[in-house]
Amino acid sequence: MTSRKEPWALVHARIDHIPFKRYEQLLNMADVVPRVMEGVASDDVCAGYCMGKMRADDYPRHPEKLVKSAGVLDLVQTDVMGPIQTRTTGGCIFGVTFIDDYSRHVTVFFMKAKSEVLSKFRIYKAAMEKATGTTIKRLRSDNGGEYTDKLFKAYLNxxxxxxxxxxxxxxxxxxLAERMNRSLVEMARCMLYHEGIHKKWRVESANTAAWIINRIPNSVNIKTPYEIVNKANPQLKNL
Incomplete structure (x- = not known):
């Protein structure tokens, strides 16, 4: 753990505007976490947080009577975002997320077309199975054509x-996938608004949001998603 102490406003922005209570939990779950100056007991609401968190009603957290995951990669949930109004610097207008249900570890890819979902899933599958030493058992998605075409079905089979x-x-x-997509969008919006950055950089901000989500505690596990997947504490020294 680092010994440097900085204003909460600065640390709050670096860890993408997560609540102070979540930050306190993070101190015991990650290495080289930025320390804050004394006297912080709760969140000071910033403009970036307010703008980023403007959203519609939440999706129920446990509405479905579906089989839950028993371990890492037992169940992966996925969903497509977009089309995005402002094209990214690489010309992408869609995003796809893959979330390990057990650990809540998230990976996000951006695409020019929904037809790229299968190629992104191949990349995700190879990386996660190598990292964990296990295989994906189930994939949960909606009935979008990108998930139900012949090539995708054949690959799963x-x-x-x-x-x-x-x-x-x-x-x-x-x-879970719906909420994760919304969280990524909100966190990315917070970063862009807080720093006054153009929307075309949303890929970089969303990837940063996913990186942070994987390294902070959530309400489901006592460990961070990164630790569950990689069996090691995350490092936050670059923040």
Whole structure:
């Protein structure tokens, strides 16, 4: 743990505006966490946080009577975001997330077309299975064409992955992916607004948000997603 102490406003921005209570939990879960000066007991609401958190009603957290995950990569949830109004610097207008249900570890990719979902899933599968030493058992998604075409079905069948498709018009059945996408959008918006950066840089801000989410505690596990997947404490020295 680092000994330097900085104003809460600065640390708050570096860790993407997470609540102070979550920051306190992080002190015991990660290495080289920036320390704050004395006298902080709760959040001071900043403009970036307010702008980033403007959103619609939440998706219920546990509405679905679906089989939960038993371990890492037992269940991966996925969802597509977009189209995005402002193209990214690379010309992307869609994003896709893959979330390990057990650890809540998230990976986000950006795409020019939804047809790229399969290629992104291949990359995700290879990286996560190498990191964890286990294989993906189930994939949960909506019924979008990018998940139900012949090539995607064939790839899942070839690798023995069971495809769980949600009932049409019930996004709550894929609630984790829906909430994660919203969290990524909100956190990215917070960063862009706080620093006065153009929306075309949303890929970089969303990737940073995912990096941070994987290294902070959540309400489900007593460990960070990074530690569960990699079996090591995350390092935050670059913050």
């Amino acid at each position: 070839l690798n023995g992955i069971k495809h769980e498709k949600t009932v049409p018009h019930t996004p709550q059945q894929n609630g």
